[in-house]
Amino acid sequence: MATYGWLYDAKRCIECRACEAACKQWNRLEPGVQYRKVRVKEMGHWPHVRTQAISMACNHCDNPLCLRACPVKAMYRRQEDGAVIIDESKCVGCRLCERFCPYGAPSFNEKTGKMMKCTMCYDRLELGLEPACATVCPTGALQFKPWAEIANVGVAMIENFNSPQTTRPRIRFVADGWPAPGR
């Protein structure tokens, strides 16, 4: 079965946060638990300022440090699609995974005392659907693809994204800029 990853094009993101809302809706996340967040980073000083938006969740790394750090082996990786999953029945809420994740993906559920994080919407994948986030993204900034198709597309990292070297996240970034405007 194909395994998957995300292709993110920062220049297309309009900060609408539809990905966040759709994620919360599909995964029925209670307030306080967020799998996906859009962060807008300001760079430079007025008037020479730039901004960048990144939509970020668990990147389902090939070498997930969270999984290796978990003392009770509550995390596993699904062979079918590559999703890194927390088994809540085993999780003891020590939050070690959160500390080891370079992307701050695991989120502590105050109510249950357990960690939660993006599941790659594997339940949607099993139904033949894309993850909720990529399904709604209006501008195509966030796309979900078979990893084999995108593993070599674009670049492995952009500004404000922590180094992928150790964990090898399943996300690639479109690096091309806009075409030069015609004159």
Place this chain on the structure above:
Amino acid sequence: MSISRREWLNVSAGAAASAITSPLLAGLSQWFRPAQLRAATVQTVVSACGVCSPACGLKITLEDGVIRFVEGLPGDLSGGGKLCGKGAAAADFLYDPDRLKYPMKRTNPRKGFDEDPGWVRISWTEALDTIAQKIEDARRQYGAESLLFVTLPSPDVLVRLLNALGVVNRIDHIDECFLADRIVQRYMTGGKSWCIDFANAKYILLFGWDILAKAKIVYANDLVNAKANGAKVVLFNPQYSATARFADEHFSIKPGTDLAVALAMIHVLLNENLFHKEFVDKYTNFGQFEREIREHFQRYTPEWAEEISSVPAADIRRIAREFGTNRPAIVPAHKKTLCANYANASQLMQAITILNILAGTIDRPGGRYFARSISVPGVDAIYPPPPYPPRSGRRVDGKDKLPLVLEDGGGMFSTLADGILNRFPGMIQFAFVNGYTALGFPQPQQMERALKTIPFLVTMDVLPTDTVTLADIALPSTMYLEVNDIVTREYNAKFPQAVPRTAVAPPIFEARSAGFVALELGKRLVPEYFKTPNGEFINLSTLLDEKVRRAGLGENFAEFRERGLTSRPAAFVPRETFATPGNTGKCQIYVPQFAERGVDPLPVWRPKREEPSAQYPYYLLTFIPAVHKRNSTQNNKILHEMMPSNDVQIPAALAAKLGIREGDLVRVRSRVGQIELPAHLTETLREDCVMIAHGFGHRSRLLSLAGGKGARDGDLIPSQTIDDVVKSGNFGGAACIMDAVVQIEKVNR
């Protein structure tokens, strides 16, 4: 609601791939993907979003009748098959536990936010009988002018009720929105247009236009695609916004001076003959008024505009030349982001329209074009009414002093409170407020005082807003996923399309639609206007069926619903004639009818209303954040979590000068009010501006999430008297919702 994903999957996997038996679903099978059929309890419904007016098509997945997921509708022109965050969070509007459930009557005669209204549940019959009696009493004793309806002019049966009652005082929010634009378009290009063909544009010039940051995806997708097609985007905006990131050039223009730059650009285009000569000669009245037009713009040199706007003259000249030679070029204009912000908004809309005419892109590829939409007849076409009584009486908003606004038909938010309190005290005896709250007005504190003086206030709303807590009778309204309707859109309407807005659930508890209320009041007050030719009372679902039939969408609504999204693709044929007044069939650069009404036929420079002073040294900018729609979404569970409150954004350099650090409590004062908010330091603002998000500061204690969070930007923004509006030359009645200056200081605790 607490089924885990795993359980849901078990349900899905356990169910046989059964045939769909529901008649609703049978016709919707085109929207099913095969895998979904595994879940017998899963249905998919086609509907339309009700958060904002482009009404993006929705594909809603229901699980055991409960919304599981909401996504865009494939093939839909408005949303392009996608959604924004507000659209995706639809379920939490429907299932908001704070929703009004029954008609309520207040028992505490004292009105105020610190007063418990003492709600008592009453029946719909009692509510409607009481309201009808109050309307009748007021009308008999004080005349139709004593009735105030604050509502959008929809649904059509509500408009019929107002017409039958001879209501003159009808107010809606459009002076905060597109009023000035709509007036200008009618005279200059022959009709309103909310369609912008970004995808084919090569040069896109934006004056403050920031729809991307508002996440209005109807425009966002195409602007992004325009960039991908190599279009150049130039933005004038005091803030470096989400749109600024897409711009090839961003100028941090001085607030409220866009008009100067636009006038100077016209100056350059005319002097250097860089306009689209073929279009201008054939389709405009340029030839007839060439001398007046050329002479008029001589005074508006780029050097003059630089003095006012802080945009260098050389850049204005260069951009004008680029605009004139890169085709197609367009200046989009729409709504709050520019046409209601400042006292000179009407002149700005005039100037922008001239730029578009000179670019030759009115109803042309890459330009602002007229909607190709499906026409749906209203109730008056289907069941012609007896003649309506003449409307007479005093206009509480004073719009009779603005001939072009009066003619347009919209009412004014910004002058309403002054009318109620000062110009015509005691005139309004009865008010019906449908779906609006005081928070949406400039200077809402004054609006609250005004509402409290009205002897009988009826509200109709989905949620118990601040204004609802002042009501004598509060009616619970349906929300957009509880009603059936035909939705034809006027945005991105390159070809005609209609979406069936399908109720995904019956109304909760006793919520009813505004149409129901209008019909029931009509039966009681003016029954002769609410009958069909057969002499029976109008039935709303029969009326809807008839609309579907006459619009050619099916035999009845059920058939239309089963058909789903209905498209009538057709090649884009540019308009050859333009329906401007005067019957010349041409666009009007010079508007002779304006001159006849005492309005400048060509745009003249006017300053904004408020300028920084020693007492109030900073411009106030307001904005609508991407995850909220004005003041109506803050209580949505998902959206509330994404943005629960507002703050005051302060340029980092200014904050350093004032000793303000991130998170410090800051008092913001204007000449009409003050609020306190935490500071958020930013590098994205001009050094003389501070910025606050609109939509926060709900005070109703009945809104369990939004109540008490943040502060109202409007408390700082002066409302207007009608004389202010006339004096400032604001002929389109713009509400000046960003025309304020403020002082800020750290609150020491």
